[in-house]
Amino acid sequence: MKSKTPLFLLLPALALIAFNSIFPTLYVLYLSFNRYFMTGKAIEMFFVGLDNYRFLFSDADFWASLYRGSIFSIICLAIEVPLGLLLAYIAKDLPRKLRTACTMIFCAPLLIPNVAVGCTWMLYVRGWFSLLPNLLHRIGIHYSLSNPVHAWWTVVAMDVWHWTGFIYLVCLAGFYATPPEYLEAVAIDRAGAWGTFKYAYWPFLRFPLFVGILIRFMDSFRIYDEVMVLTAGGPGTTTRFLSLYTVGKALTEFNVGLGSAVSLVYLYIIIAVCAIFMIGLTLGERR
Amino acid sequence: MSGEKVSRRRTLEIAAATVLGIIVGGVAGWFAKPREVMERLITTTVTRTETVGTASTVTTTVTSTVTKTVTAAPTTPPATTTTVTTPTTPTVLRPTKEEVLAWYAEKAKPWKGTTLKTVVEVNPPMEWNMNNAFAEFCEACGIKVDIEKGTHETVYQKEVLDMERGTGIYDFFFDDQDMAGTWAIRGWYVPLNEFMNDHPDLVEPWIDLDDVFTLPLVSDTAGNIIQFPNEGVPSFYMYRYDLFTDPKERSDFKSKYGRDLVPPMFDDEYEEIAEFFTRPDVPLYGHMTFYKYAHYVWHHFLAVDFGACSNGPLPWTRPVCPWGLGVKKVKVGDREVECACLAPVEKGGMIDSPQMVEAFRKFHEYLKYAPPGALEMEWMAEGDAWDAGILAQAWFEWPHLIPNHENPDRSKIVGKWAVAPCPVSRKYHKPLMPKTYLDIEGFLLPYCSKQKEISYLLMQYTISKPTDYRKLLDIGFCTRSSSINDPEVEKIYSEKSGGEPKTWLSYLNYWRNKEEMKYAIGTDPAILDYPTICERVLPWCAKAFSGELSPEEAVKGMAEDLDKLFKELGYVE
Numbered sequence: 001m002k003s004k005t006p007l008f009l010l011l012p013a014l015a016l017i018a019f020n021s022i023f024p025t026l027y028v029l030y031l032s033f034n035r036y037f038m039t040g041k042a043i044e045m046f047f048v049g050l051d052n053y054r055f056l057f058s059d060a061d062f063w064a065s066l067y068r069g070s071i072f073s074i075i076c077l078a079i080e081v082p083l084g085l086l087l088a089y090i091a092k093d094l095p096r097k098l099r100t101a102c103t104m105i106f107c108a109p110l111l112i113p114n115v116a117v118g119c120t121w122m123l124y125v126r127g128w129f130s131l132l133p134n135l136l137h138r139i140g141i142h143y144s145l146s147n148p149v150h151a152w153w154t155v156v157a158m159d160v161w162h163w164t165g166f167i168y169l170v171c172l173a174g175f176y177a178t179p180p181e182y183l184e185a186v187a188i189d190r191a192g193a194w195g196t197f198k199y200a201y202w203p204f205l206r207f208p209l210f211v212g213i214l215i216r217f218m219d220s221f222r223i224y225d226e227v228m229v230l231t232a233g234g235p236g237t238t239t240r241f242l243s244l245y246t247v248g249k250a251l252t253e254f255n256v257g258l259g260s261a262v263s264l265v266y267l268y269i270i271i272a273v274c275a276i277f278m279i280g281l282t283l284g285e286r287r
Numbered sequence: 288m289s290g291e292k293v294s295r296r297r298t299l300e301i302a303a304a305t306v307l308g309i310i311v312g313g314v315a316g317w318f319a320k321p322r323e324v325m326e327r328l329i330t331t332t333v334t335r336t337e338t339v340g341t342a343s344t345v346t347t348t349v350t351s352t353v354t355k356t357v358t359a360a361p362t363t364p365p366a367t368t369t370t371v372t373t374p375t376t377p378t379v380l381r382p383t384k385e386e387v388l389a390w391y392a393e394k395a396k397p398w399k400g401t402t403l404k405t406v407v408e409v410n411p412p413m414e415w416n417m418n419n420a421f422a423e424f425c426e427a428c429g430i431k432v433d434i435e436k437g438t439h440e441t442v443y444q445k446e447v448l449d450m451e452r453g454t455g456i457y458d459f460f461f462d463d464q465d466m467a468g469t470w471a472i473r474g475w476y477v478p479l480n481e482f483m484n485d486h487p488d489l490v491e492p493w494i495d496l497d498d499v500f501t502l503p504l505v506s507d508t509a510g511n512i513i514q515f516p517n518e519g520v521p522s523f524y525m526y527r528y529d530l531f532t533d534p535k536e537r538s539d540f541k542s543k544y545g546r547d548l549v550p551p552m553f554d555d556e557y558e559e560i561a562e563f564f565t566r567p568d569v570p571l572y573g574h575m576t577f578y579k580y581a582h583y584v585w586h587h588f589l590a591v592d593f594g595a596c597s598n599g600p601l602p603w604t605r606p607v608c609p610w611g612l613g614v615k616k617v618k619v620g621d622r623e624v625e626c627a628c629l630a631p632v633e634k635g636g637m638i639d640s641p642q643m644v645e646a647f648r649k650f651h652e653y654l655k656y657a658p659p660g661a662l663e664m665e666w667m668a669e670g671d672a673w674d675a676g677i678l679a680q681a682w683f684e685w686p687h688l689i690p691n692h693e694n695p696d697r698s699k700i701v702g703k704w705a706v707a708p709c710p711v712s713r714k715y716h717k718p719l720m721p722k723t724y725l726d727i728e729g730f731l732l733p734y735c736s737k738q739k740e741i742s743y744l745l746m747q748y749t750i751s752k753p754t755d756y757r758k759l760l761d762i763g764f765c766t767r768s769s770s771i772n773d774p775e776v777e778k779i780y781s782e783k784s785g786g787e788p789k790t791w792l793s794y795l796n797y798w799r800n801k802e803e804m805k806y807a808i809g810t811d812p813a814i815l816d817y818p819t820i821c822e823r824v825l826p827w828c829a830k831a832f833s834g835e836l837s838p839e840e841a842v843k844g845m846a847e848d849l850d851k852l853f854k855e856l857g858y859v860e
Contacts, residue, residue: 035855037855038448038451039472039473126660126663126664128659128672144660145662146661146663148833234829235833236829236835237835252440253823254447254819
């Protein structure tokens with residue numbers, strides 16, 4: 001007979017998760033089927049069925065924000081992952097003290113709160129008094145945060161600066177997880193750098209790296225604080241991602257019903273992408 | 288890697304269950320119908336005397352029957368008929384600070400040791416309040432104030448969340464008059480006139496509310512006082528006095544444009560000055576505004592200065608309010624309240640009017656005269672631009688940063704600036720239209736406050752005569768006629784300005800200019816959903832200023848989106 005003790009031991013944690021996650025999610029689901037403006041003349045919310053979702057899926061601003069957020073995530077991952085991997089690959093062979101110094105430098109931005117990152121970059125890039133515009137101006141580049149293209153790539157650069165250290169740490173851990181016997185084996189077979197990477201490092205690096213990519217996708221898709229501080233979605237709506245759209249609806253427009261609907265759609269998108277990712281990863285493992 | 292292998296069958300089961308759940312939920316939701324909105328009403332018949340302008344130049348008496356919608360204040364029983372009057376006391380001379388504090392110390396004895404909690408937007412006037420009025424009151428009365436500091440938006444969010452739930456986390460708030468209509472429609476505040484009637488022992492003997500010239504602007508349409516205004520300062524056009532009086536600059540300007548270099552009255556004159564003073568190599572720029580939060584540009588001055596509101600008799604420019612929204616009566620239950628909810632021109636608004644198109648077009652074009660990164664600068668950054676000495680003029684400025692401009696530790700323009708009335712559109716702005724925004728911030732007593740009496744005493748102290756007078760002398764803010772009209776103030780400001788019509792003295796002269804102040808307006812109390820409207824409008828304004836959309840497309844989209852919003856809110860069909 002199977003013991004039920006593990007289940008009982010898990011109950012407090014499950015209760016906490018239910019209280020903090022499941023019940024609020026169910027309440028948000030309930031709110032999403034109602035119309036309620038917190039500051040409007042109607043004092044009670046009333047049931048509107050799928051109206052909030054109908055509005056949402058017919059709102060061009062929603063689709064535009066979703067598109068921008070998706071492209072932003074893809075671009076950030078496309079830069080952070082190879083860069084983090086490369087930095088970790090180089091750092092793994094450095095002398096210990098130098099490797100430690102590199103790790104501290106690359107990972108220092110991870111310790112900075114998101115809002116502080118936005119404020120720091122604001123000082124770097126905004127206005128006539130900032131470092132970056134002045135430096136670029138001296139070499140003939142007229143950089144301005146009011147330029148949509150410049151603003152977009154500044155936000156990408158900010159995210160890459162902030163989070164490449166995370167991929168670097170994950171990859172470094174993956175490299176050090178490789179047993180020395182594998183390295184000896186590929187050395188005996190005279191595999192070059194690529195062969196060593198492919199046959200020795202990659203089997204132990206793959207899973208941590210994929211998990212790191214998954215976590216980075218979730219974070220970059222949800223980015224809010226840094227962007228809000230630096231550009232507030234501007235210039236125009238160039239950097240108005242889905243997170244800003246959601247907060248705008250829920251906490252600035254005080255449209256609780258619509259804000260709840262957006263939040264749920266947001267959640268489901270992230271869950272769906274993560275599920276596809278994990279299924280793909282584990283199916284690959286099975287093969 | 289170890290771990291359970293994912294079964295394809297299991298995956299398909301989960302996916303099928305999810306899809307089935309969505310289908311069932313969708314079918315159920317499709318056939319669901321909304322139920323009737325239930326609202327509770329209080330009917331009040333009121334008589335109100337309005338004072339218009341800063342020095343009581345016009346007095347009108349308005350009698351109206353209005354409906355107030357009350358939400359989560361279940362302890363307040365519906366009243367049948369109540370006469371609401373603003374308490375008045377005879378005008379009295381200014382008492383001393385010590386006299387006033389002694390009175391407050393006596394009255395606050397039952398609440399000694401209390402800690403009050405509030406959330407405020409941090410700006411120089413509020414910092415003055417914290418360092419002076421609050422500090423003095425706390426020391427005299429033996430109480431503490433726990434102050435949370437936030438931005439404009441976070442303060443509103445916390446206020447709304449606290450009052451919507453009735454949690455009573457905060458004892459009082461300090462916020463903009465912009466929200467007056469929003470608070471009024473929900474009944475979330477304690478009308479201060481009612482509180483004063485119910486607690487006459489807590490009313491300061493020198494309160495003299497007739498002396499507070501901005502009181503009508505912080506009262507609802509029923510005459511209830513929503514906030515104690517802490518400042519009622521007019522916004523203005525700001526320019527570099529030293530540049531405008533420099534003989535060489537004047538001579539060069541005259542030879543180029545054929546007229547004297549003086550503060551502009553119209554948009555084309557403003558543009559000429561902007562072009563003249565834009566010299567990136569210096570650097571010096573001829574234009575700036577707080578583009579980052581674009582909706583503030585629209586509703587604070589753009590709609591008004593470009594005539595996107597109807598002209599009419601004072602005090603309000605009905606039937607179109609200064610935001611460009613038409614005002615009409617809306618039904619709340621069986622009663623009617625005034626609501627600014629008509630956006631498109633064909634419905635009576637002016638959002639997609641030629642005036643609004645012109646306003647957005649101009650302010651997009653003026654970006655070429657603005658410092659780099661102007662689109663991403665909010666008003667504090669604009670203040671920094673002034674202090675760095677790189678601006679020659681700005682169409683619209685708030686006076687909040689004057690103390691910074693006159694601070695020699697941070698400003699390069701100490702003694703070098705002056706103010707004048709805002710320019711207007713030559714083509715569209717007509718006589719009798721409003722043109723100056725009167726920024727009023729004040730203290731609000733929420734219905735859910737758990738310490739109303741002591742909060743009221745603190746709020747009242749901040750508008751007492753000696754406090755108001757000292758604030759005017761220190762940072763240029765006041766809310767009383769007796770303060771602004773005091774001859775000593777002119778003497779002190781003149782000394783600060785070196786006797787020239789610049790800085791403090793030009794500000795005082797502008798403020799005392801009755802002809803200009805007649806056209807000073809705050810946010811119309813008929814704006815019942817201030818944050819909601821602003822959030823809807825923000826993307827359109829941002830796109831218009833950045834050039835992402837043409838002005839015509841932006842105003843058309845804005846009008847349609849607002850119309851949709853007002854339908855959702857139930858104000859229009």
